Amino acid sequence: MSDLLTTPAVRAYRLEATNHDGCFLGKNVSPAKFASGLDSGYAFADLLFGLDLGNMPHFGYAFPEFRGHLDDVYLRADLNTKVEWQPGLESVIGDYWLRTGEPVSICPRNLAKKMVDRLATHGFTATVAVEIEMTLFEESIHEARTKGYQNLTPLGGSAGTAYHLARSTDWVAYMTAVERRLDELGIEWEAWSDEDAPGQSELNLSPGSPIDVCDAWARTRQVLREVAFEQGHTVTFMAKPTAGYGQASHLNVSLQRDGVNAFYAPDGPSETMRHAIGGLLETMPGATSIVLPQITSYRRLVDLSGPPTTISWGISNKTTSVRAVCGHPKYSRIEYRVPGADANLYLAVATVLAGIIAGLQRQSDPGEQVATMAWCMPPGLGVDRIPDTMSKAADALDADPILRELLGDEFVDFWVGTRRWEWMQFHTGGGDPFAELSEWESTRYFEFP
Structure with a gap:
């Protein structure tokens, strides 16, 4: 094995993993x-x-046992993820372990693997x-930084229709x-299209096992950034990078038992x-903190603008937070529509x-579905x-005792x-809760995660 890993054709290996905020880190x-x-x-x-995303240490809560004195944690490479990222550079994803x-326990990939294993104990x-979803701008990243990430020019024009x-x-x-680069890396994708906001695009990855799809998600976002850099443009995964529409990471899930879709019924x-x-409905209030991780995440939650705003479910109802897709033994699934584009997919999946x-x-028991529009629902309806x-x-x-x-x-x-x-950083560092989008948020979230 060591001979294969030290072949002259390979000059370096890049170790990769996300932190809790979804930043793709490595060396x-x-x-x-x-x-x-x-x-x-x-x-x-550690x-x-x-x-935090401002490069300041978190304070104000009890550190996990392993944290606090800059001890080391150890990334274990998953050789099943090894790919040639570019000639001479191999890319390998891993997860973090203690000595x-x-x-x-707070490693996102480990947490997702833990839930996959827990699900398996139920036979699924x-x-x-x-x-x-991402938003593209004509300006280079250097120009965007100079402008404070404000008043940028949407790539592709100012039309805002899907x-x-x-x-x-x-x-x-x-x-x-991007499409060609994904093909080179063996990342399977299904479709891409224009989205609602100016400069906004959507890219759909092919279904797969939870960890494989999370790994593909992390690498795809890196590809989206690298292609933008190469072409002199800028891409962001902020939940709401402008005062217009926000952007999401809708997550589709189905369960199988013995190869049969357990979500299907005629x-x-x-x-x-x-x-x-x-x-999902029982845990949604607490889960929201994880799938809407940043200050700007909550600026998306506006009725009639796309994201769900109620703890609700419905069959083929895209105004609800959980959409049930029914009627086909292959495609029956749940679409969880709450996560923003800034969510760490490993944590969202977990x-x-x-x-x-x-x-x-x-x-x-989820109760009765919402069969009408789930936005703008008046109080007293039990939603x-x-x-x-x-x-x-x-x-x-x-x-939340369940989570x-x-x-x-x-x-x-x-x-x-x-x-x-x-x-606290937002409210003491210059954030404006009454603005549609504050400069503090653009500076903090535009490039990361």
Whole structure:
């Protein structure tokens, strides 16, 4: 194996993983260093889970046991993810472990793997797919930085209507280059199209196993950035990069038992699907904190503008937070429509699977579907609103015993602490809660995650 890893054709290996905020982190190592760390892992300072997006240490909550004195955690490379990123550079995704041999409990990839394993104890496997939304601008990243990420020019024109084929050729050239790059890397995609806001695009990855799709998501976003850099443009995954429409990461999930879609029933949602939806609705207030991770995430939650605003479900109803797609043994699935484009997909998948597992364990009943528009629903109809601020969502997660049991106290306490820290940074660092989009948010979130 070591001979294969030190071949002269390879000059370096790039180790990759996300932190809690969804930033794609890593470092390049020599072939000899890569070969030497296959069993032990590669040391990273625990600070990668201790800095906010402004590069300040989080404070104000109890650190996990392994954090606090800049000890090392260890990235273990998953050789199944190894690809040639460019000539001479191999790319490998991994997850973080302690020197004692235990997984880092707040590592996003580990948490997703934990929920996949927990689901398997109920006899199910999951298939997931994600819709990646992003906004493209004509300016280079250097020009965008100079302008404070404000008043940028949408790539492809200022028209704001979905599926518009009259975009200018610079937008087509960008998306075509992305398509080709994904093909080279072996990342399977299904479709891309113009989205609602000026400069906005959607790219759909092919369905697959949860961890494989999360890995593909992380790499696809890196490709989207690299192609933008190469072409002198800019791309962002902010939940709402302008005062217009926001952008999402809709997550589609189905369960299989012995190769058969457990969500399918000839007459509508199967009993398994109904239990899964029930669990997702029960855990949605707390889950919102994880799938809407940043201050700007909550600016999306506007009735009639696309995102769901109520804790609701419905068959083929895209105004609800959980859309049930029924009637076909292959395509019957749940679409979880709450996550923003800024969500860490590993954490979003872990949280959604946790809600599904809870529903299966508790045989949860989702109640009656919303068969009409779920936006602008008046009070008194028994349909609650999704928490619409970071602090409300963090409080809901803090108080959720179901997600605590499944995701673990250490992760929940860590996550809630970081979100309360983020809220404080916004309110003491120059953020404006009354603006449609403040400069503080653009500076903090435009490039990261």
